[in-house]
Amino acid sequence: MRPTALGTLMNKSKLSHAEPRSLGLAPLVVLAALAGLLAGPATPSAVASEATTGPTPTRSTLTLTMEGDAMKAINRARMQSGCPTLKVTTALRVSARRHSARMARQGTLSHRVAGEATLSRRVADSGYAGASMLGEVIALGPTTGSAVVRMWLASSLHRGILLDCRYRDFGAGVVRGGNGRYWWTVDLGRR
Secondary structure: OOOEEEEEEEEOOEEEEOOOEEOOOOOOEEEEOOOOOOOOOOOOOOOOOHHHHOOOOOOOHHHHHHHHHHHHHHHHHHHHOOOOOOEEOHHHHHHHHHHHHHHHHHOEEOOOOOOOOOHHHHHHHOOOOOOOEEEEEEEEOOOOHHHHHHHHHOOHHHHHHHOOOOOOEEEEEEEEOOOOOEEEEEEEEEO
């Protein structure tokens, strides 16, 4: 399947949003919004109530490795482009993981699935408050961190988001859906 790209960008509370696509029989769709990341598993600490944000998905060793590999690959690409590496932020990882879990549950690849808050609200609810810039890239399908980052970097929209030198923080979340496919989210931010 040939990936296609859509995007969502957020800067200083102004949001331009592409129409979400239902997965149905459509080919793999990759979506983006501004974001930034690097490596290593993090344990969620202060997390908003589950009533408004949903539970934090449990992590397997495999998904932790996949997330870490994606964040490392993003930071390698940023260094090669002359951008500073991104710092892994627990709150952005929690936000990314929750969003991946929601997409998997609803079977929809979108920056905002039915019943979900906006990117700025869900990131703030996860503990990343006061952001002046936020971004997000999402994908469905790739089975490794390096493969999903290669896919994003091959798209000028996604590449522009991941290699935006203004971002300082990021977090990745990957969830294996009931159908065995992987749902990816990377949230990026700057305070």
